[in-house]
Amino acid sequence: MKSLKYWQSINLALLEEMRRDERVIVFGEDVGLPGGPFGATRGLQKEFGAGRVRDTPISEAAIVGMALGSSMSGLRPVVEIMFMDFITLAMDQLVNQAAKAAYMSDGSYAAPMVVRTLAGTHLKSGPQHSQALEAWVAAVPGLKVVWPSTPADARSLLKAAIRDPGPVVVIESASLYTSRGEVDVDADEVAVIGAAAVRRSGDAVTLVSWGAATVRTLAAAAMLADDGIEAAVIDARSLGPIDHAAIRASVRRTGHLVVVQDATGPCSVGSEIIATAASSYFDDLTAAPLLLCPPFAPVPSTPGLQDSYFPSPGAIAAQVRKQVSRRAEKE
Amino acid sequence: MKSLKYWQSINLALLEEMRRDERVIVFGEDVGLPGGPFGATRGLQKEFGAGRVRDTPISEAAIVGMALGSSMSGLRPVVEIMFMDFITLAMDQLVNQAAKAAYMSDGSYAAPMVVRTLAGTHLKSGPQHSQALEAWVAAVPGLKVVWPSTPADARSLLKAAIRDPGPVVVIESASLYTSRGEVDVDADEVAVIGAAAVRRSGDAVTLVSWGAATVRTLAAAAMLADDGIEAAVIDARSLGPIDHAAIRASVRRTGHLVVVQDATGPCSVGSEIIATAASSYFDDLTAAPLLLCPPFAPVPSTPGLQDSYFPSPGAIAAQVRKQVSRRAEKE
Amino acid sequence: MARIRQFEIAAERLQASGILESSLHLSIGQEAVAAGVCDALRRSDLITTTHRGHGHCIAKGGELAPMMGELFAKGGGYCGGKSGSMHIADPASGILGANAIVGAGIPIALGAALAFQQRGTDGVAVAFFGEGAVAEGVFHESLNIAALWALPIVFVCENNGYAEMTPVSVHLASADVAAFGAPYGIPASGVDGNDVLAVRQAAQQAVSAARNGAGPALLEARTYRWRGHYQGDPETYRTREEVEQWRERDPLRRLRAVLPGAADRFDDLDQQAMRLVNTAVDEVRGWPGTEAAALTEHVYATSA
Amino acid sequence: MARIRQFEIAAERLQASGILESSLHLSIGQEAVAAGVCDALRRSDLITTTHRGHGHCIAKGGELAPMMGELFAKGGGYCGGKSGSMHIADPASGILGANAIVGAGIPIALGAALAFQQRGTDGVAVAFFGEGAVAEGVFHESLNIAALWALPIVFVCENNGYAEMTPVSVHLASADVAAFGAPYGIPASGVDGNDVLAVRQAAQQAVSAARNGAGPALLEARTYRWRGHYQGDPETYRTREEVEQWRERDPLRRLRAVLPGAADRFDDLDQQAMRLVNTAVDEVRGWPGTEAAALTEHVYATSA
Numbered sequence A, B: 001m002k003s004l005k006y007w008q009s010i011n012l013a014l015l016e017e018m019r020r021d022e023r024v025i026v027f028g029e030d031v032g033l034p035g036g037p038f039g040a041t042r043g044l045q046k047e048f049g050a051g052r053v054r055d056t057p058i059s060e061a062a063i064v065g066m067a068l069g070s071s072m073s074g075l076r077p078v079v080e081i082m083f084m085d086f087i088t089l090a091m092d093q094l095v096n097q098a099a100k101a102a103y104m105s106d107g108s109y110a111a112p113m114v115v116r117t118l119a120g121t122h123l124k125s126g127p128q129h130s131q132a133l134e135a136w137v138a139a140v141p142g143l144k145v146v147w148p149s150t151p152a153d154a155r156s157l158l159k160a161a162i163r164d165p166g167p168v169v170v171i172e173s174a175s176l177y178t179s180r181g182e183v184d185v186d187a188d189e190v191a192v193i194g195a196a197a198v199r200r201s202g203d204a205v206t207l208v209s210w211g212a213a214t215v216r217t218l219a220a221a222a223m224l225a226d227d228g229i230e231a232a233v234i235d236a237r238s239l240g241p242i243d244h245a246a247i248r249a250s251v252r253r254t255g256h257l258v259v260v261q262d263a264t265g266p267c268s269v270g271s272e273i274i275a276t277a278a279s280s281y282f283d284d285l286t287a288a289p290l291l292l293c294p295p296f297a298p299v300p301s302t303p304g305l306q307d308s309y310f311p312s313p314g315a316i317a318a319q320v321r322k323q324v325s326r327r328a329e330k331e
Numbered sequence C, D: 001m002a003r004i005r006q007f008e009i010a011a012e013r014l015q016a017s018g019i020l021e022s023s024l025h026l027s028i029g030q031e032a033v034a035a036g037v038c039d040a041l042r043r044s045d046l047i048t049t050t051h052r053g054h055g056h057c058i059a060k061g062g063e064l065a066p067m068m069g070e071l072f073a074k075g076g077g078y079c080g081g082k083s084g085s086m087h088i089a090d091p092a093s094g095i096l097g098a099n100a101i102v103g104a105g106i107p108i109a110l111g112a113a114l115a116f117q118q119r120g121t122d123g124v125a126v127a128f129f130g131e132g133a134v135a136e137g138v139f140h141e142s143l144n145i146a147a148l149w150a151l152p153i154v155f156v157c158e159n160n161g162y163a164e165m166t167p168v169s170v171h172l173a174s175a176d177v178a179a180f181g182a183p184y185g186i187p188a189s190g191v192d193g194n195d196v197l198a199v200r201q202a203a204q205q206a207v208s209a210a211r212n213g214a215g216p217a218l219l220e221a222r223t224y225r226w227r228g229h230y231q232g233d234p235e236t237y238r239t240r241e242e243v244e245q246w247r248e249r250d251p252l253r254r255l256r257a258v259l260p261g262a263a264d265r266f267d268d269l270d271q272q273a274m275r276l277v278n279t280a281v282d283e284v285r286g287w288p289g290t291e292a293a294a295l296t297e298h299v300y301a302t303s304a
């Protein structure tokens, strides 16, 4: 076990996978010599050369298109789209092309490629550098989508993504980049894409979250525990597919489902989790489920406003208290 | 009243709005002399000239970007993105730019622009010409999204979109292009964006749909009526925002909510409608709500498979029968 | 060329008579580009193409039966009958895929070129695209990267004068697609796309340069499609005379004319092509259709 | 130029001392491009710019207080304090908007040019962008449409040699951004971007041609940013000597040198600029911050 920062775990996973499999290559904007805007690709070009670690021009569509073409031709590309907001420029290649490559060829081709991208709460860089667009990709048949909230997961999910036979979008939380956690660096930990992690158990209410919001949800759960409310916290980790079974297992005990996310509400992953609960295990719900998310507005740059934009531990705890008392009334 | 085809109603709306307001201009691929791939812009260039009705190169990003720039500078552009699948190429301009223009400028700018695009069930043109991506745009703060299912709505919603002060995405069903309906051509009918339409009333179950799926849902409702099951059918019409109040009003009577859509399930508008029901009017639901949608797969070209891909009247009716009998058991 | 021609004529006929349900974008009249370029390629080289890609796929080595099978939505088609005319793909013959999105095949071919280079092989990738794709930004993004990294790719633009119903003068501010290579220092040439020998020569030069590490090339082949954009196109945007003029430049007849004494051999080839196509059609029509279960198969790859 | 310089120096200082929270992309050293180009524009002309856009906004007539207010996230900022340094927008001075997406302002300016043309006015639109944006497809899409429709737009590329930490030789396969005009027949020229008079002259020519219906132009101004890509950039990708060399070519000092006897006037201008900026800073710091309610205001336009 070793204490690593989130970005160091990403860096380590890339390093390890590139050592393990020479088909793995990395390219994107500033990923080479500069080592990425936040260090995730640091040192890779030095070890693996300018052929396997390439700085690209600012051409997101071509970056993802090349990832696809090279993945269909024997490589295992890991490309970086610096911020998820910029994925808007590559949606054709990601959604019309990569996601459908296996299906359209009826399985003759596979596209073992990874798109890494930063999303969500960030350093006040505003409306075009802060969006959590996970629902767009989670909605697409053929894509897998993961979003680690801990350094250990940052490594094991990225490894799983690299080894997956199809395209995987790995979303990273910029605000967690310097957060620390224990990582079992001696073990070759490869996560199972599609499996959630129970971060905290509890019988009062089921809180589901992912990415940076998980950290705030756990903080809220700690506050709730002080009030005697034991909340289960599930880190979804994989948003495509979503581990509905794990969520259901908890809701069966608690009767309460609260989803906390940094994306806006409509047509979101939170909507999907709640809709699935209502459709598939309606009778396990003892009260209306709840979605805690930002207001339906772009992300402002304003320091003060950003804090009230994203669900904070205090706000989460307050809403959960209400939710739990609702049951009390009903019972 | 006059019987018009869906495409003729679109054509009429454009004609009327261009006559009414000289700021309205139209541009897109093949919209000029050819009158659009399916006739929607027929005759416009002849009447309004090659300045106000322009054929563009195949440059979706620039088309939407120009729509935005010109809408911020005194015009009211209506642009066409031939198929919604191609909107993948313009997501930056639509989502990062147009949707946020008012917000980012704190209201100093508005972007009164319309993006028309064809989506959903089509003439077996396969995985890259058939996607229903309405959830992507409905998920974006700052965008409005409508999807007419009748010729009358095709006209009145498009007029509303053109007169709206912000960006509106108007989705059109290719498979409805030659469907007919009565249109009150003498009245200047302008729809209210955000208002659903009750297409059929009934107390047994609430069916919600939009676009071409509405037509199949109505056919299913007719089949159900033969069995003595009176289904209410709500045509959502506006997906951004969704008229949850209208849906709730019906569910309050029926207790049953079934959403029928041509988009795949995860993170869809259907998920949103069901999640909102569960979160906001849980107690009005007497049974688990149901989402009828294609399997989580791309749209195949295969004629035979397409029919089992999109929910058919028969399949809808069969599922609704089960749904209604579930209540019977419960009661 | 004969095989391409016969394949498309057969498809056209079958569709017109209602036997084939597929929508079709035919390349009749443009066969010299496909044949000339692919003649310069190895089976292990890789191509991407477009909605108008039957010719490229056949010339690259795609077999008639699974191609026709795909049009007929048969389980034995190249894509299990799931994807149709615009999506032929076949690893065995080096077809990464036709594509229904204008321009989208270009960066995919670029990725294939990257893989060739990175794996240290001497493979070459070719991106076929229409002149309409020149207006898509990703074409230019790809030129830049190809030049920067000296990737083994040949960009082959089939300039047939129209993008759907829009003439090139309306959609492209350059009379000359080859001109787009210059800013990047990419060697570019324009060639008579109805002269298969000229196309082949230009392609051989570009391909062998790419194979030998000299980096990308851009080839513009000027040609014309005899049929509408799609089958059913009213073709109001052009005159019958224009079409007639281009029919005069039929690439197949021109090849006959320049290869003296070859008439008999060509007749044989035509006959043989027709037979092969007919055999393929007969065979394929007996195949079972795509099964219902295929609808949800291969959404996710199971191995790679 | 003096005002731009002082504005950015003040912002830099305020940020370094922790008073200003905003992230900053400074254009210090590049002021001649903004000043030279905007001097050729009317107030009613329209511009779009980038993450490095303070200079363009000030030169176009943006006022110091609401600009600084936006950096300070004050309700009186140009965007109500909601959007920050990368999103300055002001209809009154013809600023359609700075932009945090590389290349995205280009088609927006194109739309403004379309509006000018269509409304029959003689307005001109200018898109400012860095050389990094040349790799984004939408730049090329916009050149094509501008040329086809002869739109009144001037594309102004500030080539400062780097896109973030990546030198232009690594991200662009052309030593010459002006070269990209040629395929479209767009008149293009390169100019010393640290020579404000040269920039102005080139801009005047391009702008007046556009104003008179001659269509678009492309202007490449070669320059250099003295500061890092953002404040805090470790700048490992370049040498101190390189920066020093470019500091020698300070556009402000160069203008002094060529306008003989102007030293006094320039000192005055510098002083005045400093005073104006300081006054703005003082004023703005007293303004109330953006109110909580603003968070959800203007998501949808209420009139247009």
Ligand SMILES: Cc1ncc(C[n+]2csc(CCOP(=O)(O)OP(=O)(O)O)c2C)c(N)n1
Pocket (backbone or CB within 6 Å): B029, B058, B060, B082, B086, B089, C051, C052, C100, C101, C102, C103, C129, C130, C131, C132, C133, C160, C162, C163, C164, C229
């Ligand atoms: C991104 C995108 N935009 C629009 C279309 C619709 N479309 C299909 S083919 C075509 C014209 C293509 O012209 P060109 O590239 O010259 O190829 P050609 O058909 O002439 O072979 C268009 C606009 C599309 N398929 N994809």
Ligand SMILES: Cc1ncc(C[n+]2csc(CCOP(=O)(O)OP(=O)(O)O)c2C)c(N)n1
Pocket (backbone or CB within 6 Å): A029, A058, A060, A082, A086, A089, D051, D052, D100, D101, D102, D129, D130, D131, D132, D133, D160, D162, D163, D164, D229
């Ligand atoms: C679409 C997009 N990709 C990447 C980025 C991240 N990014 C911000 S500035 C920048 C470099 C821009 O370089 P250039 O255009 O030369 O402008 P400069 O910073 O030199 O003024 C990059 C890559 C972005 N903002 N938008």
Ligand SMILES: [Mg+2]
Pocket (backbone or CB within 6 Å): C130, C131, C132, C158, C159, C160, C161, C162, C163, C164
């Ligand atoms: Mg063409």
Ligand SMILES: [Mg+2]
Pocket (backbone or CB within 6 Å): D130, D131, D132, D158, D159, D160, D161, D162, D163, D164
């Ligand atoms: Mg630069």
